[in-house]
Amino acid sequence: MPDGFLAPRGNLLTDVVFVCNLIAPVWAVFAVAAARAGDHVRHMRLQLALWALMLINLILLEGYIRVSGGSGSLIAGSPHAGTPLMSASFALHIVPAVATYLLWTGLVVVTYRRRPPPALGAFSSRHVLLGKIVVGGLLWTALSACVVYYLTFWA
Numbered sequence: 361m362p363d364g365f366l367a368p369r370g371n372l373l374t375d376v377v378f379v380c381n382l383i384a385p386v387w388a389v390f391a392v393a394a395a396r397a398g399d400h401v402r403h404m405r406l407q408l409a410l411w412a413l414m415l416i417n418l419i420l421l422e423g424y425i426r427v428s429g430g431s432g433s434l435i436a437g438s439p440h441a442g443t444p445l446m447s448a449s450f451a452l453h454i455v456p457a458v459a460t461y462l463l464w465t466g467l468v469v470v471t472y473r474r475r476p477p478p479a480l481g482a483f484s485s486r487h488v489l490l491g492k493i494v495v496g497g498l499l500w501t502a503l504s505a506c507v508v509y510y511l512t513f514w515a
Contacts, residue, residue, distance in 0.1 A: 361424070367513035369437045373424050377417045378509050384414055385499040392495060404471070411468050418461065440511045449511055453504035460497025467494060 364370030366378065391406035425431055431450070432441070440446040467490050 364513070367509065370509070370513040373420060374434070374509075374513065377421045378505060380413060380417050381502045381505045384410060385495060385502050388495045388498050392491065408468065408472075411464060414461070415465075435512050438512050438515060440515055446511055449504070449507050453501065453508045456497055456504070457501040460494060460501055463490060463497065464494045467491065 361371040361373055364372050364375035366375045370378075387406065387410045391403050391410065394400075394406060395403035425434060428434065435441040435446060438446070467487070471487070
């Protein structure tokens with residue numbers, strides 16, 4: 361894997377995935393703004409594109425981790441490898457991220473099964489609430505990714 365562009369121990373894939381994680385909540389907020397402005401088609405397109413991009417990132421990163429010998433191989437060069445700080449940081453990143461992506465995937469699937477609805481703005485308050493949870497989850501994933509990325513590739 362080619363060297364990365366952000367951290368001394370990162371590689372190109374980990375850096376690209378990290379940057380995408382930082383961009384995701386901002387992109388999601390733009391998508392929400394489109395829905396609030398009544399442009400539901402744009403909202404759906406932005407959300408689907410973001411979801412697909414992040415899913416591809418996740419699949420590539422997980423594949424790389426598996427081929428490399430597991431997450432331990434990625435953190436091997438870190439002075440925090442095997443510490444309670446690293447374990448807690450991983451848990452506080454992975455568990456909410458998995459929950460967010462599962463919820464997001466469910467929301468995408470249900471929304472596209474209903475498509476085209478009679479009135480594009482007629483989604484339930486549940487859709488809005490779950491969307492807010494997903495955006496919050498993306499924000500948490502981005503913030504916790506900063507900690508994990510720093511401990512793994514920079515410290």
